[in-house]
Amino acid sequence: METVSFVDMVDGNQGDYELIFTEVAAHKERHLADQLMDTLRSMKGPTFGYRIDRYRHSLQSATRALRNGEPDEMVVAALFHDIADPIAPENHSAVAAEILKPYVDERTHWIIRHHGLFQGYYYFHHLGGDRDARDLFREHAWFDDCAAFCAEYDQNCFNPDYDNMALEDLEPMVRDVFGREARFPMVDLA
Ligand SMILES: [Fe+2]
Ligand SMILES: [Fe+2]
Numbered sequence: 719m720e721t722v723s724f725v726d727m728v729d730g731n732q733g734d735y736e737l738i739f740t741e742v743a744a745h746k747e748r749h750l751a752d753q754l755m756d757t758l759r760s761m762k763g764p765t766f767g768y769r770i771d772r773y774r775h776s777l778q779s780a781t782r783a784l785r786n787g788e789p790d791e792m793v794v795a796a797l798f799h800d801i802a803d804p805i806a807p808e809n810h811s812a813v814a815a816e817i818l819k820p821y822v823d824e825r826t827h828w829i830i831r832h833h834g835l836f837q838g839y840y841y842f843h844h845l846g847g848d849r850d851a852r853d854l855f856r857e858h859a860w861f862d863d864c865a866a867f868c869a870e871y872d873q874n875c876f877n878p879d880y881d882n883m884a885l886e887d888l889e890p891m892v893r894d895v896f897g898r899e900a901r902f903p904m905v906d907l908a
Contacts, residue, residue, distance in 0.1 A: 751896045754817070755885060757801055769878045772800055777882040778875040784883070786870065791822045794895040795830050796871045797888060810834060820900035829864045836868045 722734040761772035768775070780797035788796070795818055802813035815831035822830075836852045843849040855861050 751893045754798060754801065755892060760804060768876045770876055772803055774882060775875050776800055777885060778880050779871045780888055781882040782875060783871050790891045791826055791895050794891055795822055795826045799830050799833055820902055821895050821898045825860055825863065828860050829867045832864050833868055833872060836864045837872055840873045
């Protein structure tokens with residue numbers, strides 16, 4: 719495989735970086751959707767005491783969004799809203815939102831970014847916290863949208879009897895959304 723001319727990045731030239739970015743883009747096109755779906759599959763198993771695992775929870779969330787007539791990117795956002803649970807349990811909303819950010823609009827990003835806090839409405843008070851902690855964002859334009867996301871596609875998605883769709887049924891949507899041109903032209907300008 720062709721490689722760059724440099725050892726230290728400071729010595730790189732335009733051709734070097736064009737090579738790298740071409741390779742990175744091709745790799746993303748071939749593997750990003752599969753990598754994300756594999757991560758989702760890795761969530762099969764542990765239930766933490768819920769009646770279903772995080773894999774089925776995610777499928778249930780996406781299925782409910784789809785059956786409620788949501789656009790594709792919201793269905794995909796629902797599918798991946800907890801994708802960061804295995805690697806960022808303390809801040810999974812922020813990490814999932816950042817994964818989605820280049821491929822979804824600002825509203826969808828904001829909803830996923832804040833869903834953990836908004837979801838706290840259903841349980842923070844049982845653990846000595848404030849269930850209304852989300853009121854910090856009460857005046858925000860997307861407060862109601864995030865609250866609705868949690869009400870309709872999260873807090874109610876632990877049902878073992880729900881007939882969720884299979885990941886294979888949702889796969890074309892996943893490939894379509896993550897195959898979109900990123901909203902940000904350069905790495906880490908987001
Ligand atoms: Fe979550
Ligand atoms: Fe969730």
